[in-house]
Amino acid sequence: MTTLVVYYSLSGNTRTVATALAQRLGADIEEIRCSRYTRSFSGFLRACYDSWRGYLPQLEPLQHAPSRYDLVVVGGPIWAWHPAPPVRAFLRQEASRIPAMAFLLTHGGAAAQQSLREMEQLAGQAPTATLVVREVDIKNGGFEAAVSSFASTLQKQQAA
Template identity: 40%
Template sequence: MSKPRVLIVFFSRTGTTRVLATALAGVLSADVEEICDLSERRGALGYLRCVIDSWRKRRAEIVPAGLDPSQYDLVLVGTPVWAGAVSAPVRAYLLQHRSRFRHVGFFCTFGGLGAEAALEEMHSLAGKAPVAQCKVRAAEMQRGVATASFELFVGVLERHLAHYTALEWAC
């Protein structure tokens, strides 16, 4: 009986989503891959580019993934929420790899509104229902506060992985 393999893939413009991805990786002993965007997104003009890409539902040009999601039992994908939507780099990743996911989970960081819409969009882009999903306010991440939603998310994921291992062992 082997331990399920977990991959955490994320994009983070400001570092907030990276903090959440790193915390998840530590708890789940997961491999991590950061999506690298080829567009300039720093500063005021970069922020404006993010908003426009979000409104227009554009995909970003991203560096090809180094890890193959088909080699993992569970892929967790994380995004910041941009103007109520998935970030353009995560949109590109999900569309490129949607046929390679066995099981998925989604998480997002957000400052205002739109987290639910972003999670629904991730579901649509991945073409697969998530085993779990989580939304965490950026302010809570910046303060280092462990939220109830994060703990609930981890609990659901751990139960899913335990169930997955039990099913594999039974076969």
Template identity: 40%
Template sequence: MSEPRVLVVFFSRTGTTRRLAGALAGMMSADIEEICDFTERRGALGYLRCVIDSWRKRPAEIVPAGLDPSQYDLVLVGTPVWAGAVSAPVRAYLLQNRSRFRHVGFFCIFGGLGAGTAFDEMRALAGKAPVAQCKVRASQVQRGVRTTALESFAGVLERHLAHYAALEWSC
């Protein structure tokens, strides 16, 4: 019986989601991959593009993934919340890979409202319910606070993986 493989995939415009994804990957001993898109998103004009893409529910044109999610038992997908929605690059990733996920988990960084709506959208885009999800305020990550939400999320994921491994071994 081999150890379950975990992949953390994320998009980060400002670096906040990147910090959280790195912490989560360390906690889960996971591989990590950043989603990169071809749209300029820096500065005020880039921020405006993010909002417009969210309102229109438009996926971004992204760089092809280097890691194949079908090779992982669990894929954890992270996004910033843009105008109450999932980011356009994560929307594209989920649409492109929805048939390759065995199990998924979602995490998001948010400043105000919309985390619940973003999770609903991620669930629909992935075509399956997550084993767990976690929302963290951007201000907590920026202050370097290791949140109890992230620790609880990792604990739920570890229990899921242990259960999954036991089922796979017994078959």
């Protein structure tokens, strides 16, 4: 079984979790790149507005072909109570060609379950597993146990 961890991260939280997960799984990893969003006040406003209105931004070309993997873990942050637009754009663009998916979200404390449902709707398939990590647990290192448990779940599913 081959696994790709693909994620979007503006401020690094999702990158931290995705990198730890890929290492545990021995998976390939790819960052979704989108030049539309920047770490500035105007960038924050644009990110919130786009997320709220469901805008799907242009993504930079991927280095890996997600459709060639047995499982793709898709990760990103929550922005304005929705999965960040680059994550939604990735799902709209790629999900129909991916055989199985799992979802990873990082957030500040709100809207995780509704964001997972939204990812599932966009993907057109239910995830095999989900991992939600709060920003505070990334900053204090408390996410490691959750990543370990999530990786074990995915490995058991793959072995079954």
